[in-house]
Amino acid sequence: MDENLQIERLKQGDKNALYFLYDKYSGALYGVVLRMCREQGLAEDLLQEIFLTIWEKIDQYDPAKGKFYTWAYRIARNKTLNALRKSDPLIQTDDLGVYKNVREEEDLQDYEMLNGMVRKLEAHHQKVIELIYFKGYTHREAHKLMDVPLGTFKSYVRQAIKQLRDHYPLAIALFLICIEVIENG
Template sequence: MTFIEKHIIELLQEKDERAISLIYDQYAAPLYGVILKITRNEAMASDVLQETLIKVWHKSHVYDPEKAKLFTWLFQIARNTALDALRKSKRKSDKEIQIQNRDVYPNEDGIDKEDRDLINAQINRLDKKYREVLETIFFKGMTHMEAADYLNLPLGTLKTRLRNALKELRTINIGLFIIIVSCLL
């Protein structure tokens, strides 16, 4: 172990902020290189490097020099943070693609205009909070979790409103309810 490594470890254990500066000076370039190789995006790599240093600071009490060299520990945190950022980015882009391509009537021949107008008229008779839930789940094609996030509601509240909306639709027009369900399947 080099003198600078020992010094950085001591500073980390003492929660001295100079440790992060020294880590940055000594290890930022190789860590950035690893992160960039994983993310393949310079902006993301810069953000991940910063997040890595924050994690190092917060997890400094966990580091044990007997288990791993300092760079190995730093490398592992950087690698895991980069992989997490990639997964998060992929989930976000998948969600955006799905939302953009959703359409309740992708095939206009699937439901005729009369039925569509009847469905809209019946749904418009519902309370606004029920209409919003039906529109996000059935017409925008969101999952329950996505709809809850979109409407800024707890998941349980969203499910209760959905159940109540469907009950109310049944009472408004049992025949219409059957049409809606058959169109959505």
């Protein structure tokens, strides 16, 4: 179905149009939010808030100013940043005991190992991974930032993922592949 038609239907209050846009963009937006907040429960809650905001503010979307995804991405980014600011309590509520959660420690080690592997890539491969996976840019936005043709940019992404896949544990490689599929359909 035509996205512009769905946006017009959404502006008229058609919930099915919202469902269409949710199906089309929720995976990519969820990926952006999760990378920013690194907390699955919060990311899921924020995704619902994002689409509620899209429903409530769709009249503010102007296709002449940019693509729908870019507009929705900005809503997602702002909601996530606001939530992260709010979640920084002034009063200590966490248990700062001697024993750490083993799972949290493993997650930190996985992230540090992934970050270390990314740093071993060539500079242009590091940049594509940073733009796509850590900053949440689409391929079309990121190739312009790097000032390379879209095809070249996509080639860099494939090469970087292949290098990570060859040198990084299977579980993380599968995670990267899933994100790649979600973002590119």
